[in-house]
Amino acid sequence: MPGWLSRIGGRSQRVDSLASGFVAHRSAYLVLDQRRAPERCAALVAQPGWHDYLTLFAGTPLSPLLEASPWLVELKLGSQAWQAATALCQEQRIGWAFQPAQDARLEDLADHLRRLFILDDPHGGQSLVNVQDPTAWTALLAxxxxxxxxxxxxxxxxxxxxxxxxxxxxxxxVDEVGEDASEAMAPPLTHELEQALKESSRAWWLSAATDMPLQELPPEWLERLGRLEAAGIHQAHHLQRLLPRVQQEPNPETDWWAQATTMELLQAAMPAWKKVDALEASA
Known part of the structure; x- marks a missing residue:
């Protein structure tokens, strides 16, 4: 299993409710990718329990993309606005939530998050990270x-x-970070983080398709799915058809993935649908 998946269980625990661990009488916050559901996010503003929000690209090098900026939203826990926003996170996975240990200014929280959207990468440049995407955020945390x-x-x-x-x-x-360390709150995008970000969408699809938690996915499943994607097979309905091959039990004597025919089909110059047909039918 990729190391980042195995660390999910060590750094987090499964909870059935988003509000688990939150203090009821204090505000909670959501980071929302509002561009993916603009009408439903806009409707939150008028609902009971809505306190305030900031656009996270404002005042950053990403400000030209302000209309696509994720929001940092402050809400009353358990309110109508909270219920609607958390439904967006769960149904469409367009955001995630947090609650500071102590009362905090919305602007200070936004400043912390703003430092994380552009990270120094291992290639000597800088890379944009979709912190608002729970798929990417989970990979970074793990x-x-x-x-x-x-x-x-x-x-x-x-x-x-x-x-x-x-x-x-x-x-x-984590322990509170003092003001002197505030400028050091953006870690570099290491090779490990970069690889996890590349693998994260693959892992999420497999988890949903197999009803298996991320941290329990067998490493060979992810490797096989990566081989399919490298062969140009990306569409979910194509991957679903080949899922039994992905989940196939390892067998050194009859390893379908090691067969010359399989490798030839994966490398063949043909449309993805035709390749899937051939792979599905191959012995």
């Missing part, structure tokens, strides 16, 4: 070192993310 994890969580306190399954993950809180 894949980094303990120091990187603390830098990511920083002042956010209790972080809770959706999963590909109906439950949620509540992540370990």
């Amino acid at each position: 894949a980094g070192s303990d120091t990187a994890y603390a830098q990511l969580v920083g002042p956010l306190g209790q972080v809770v993310t959706p999963t590909p399954l109906p439950h949620w993950q509540a992540w370990q809180q």
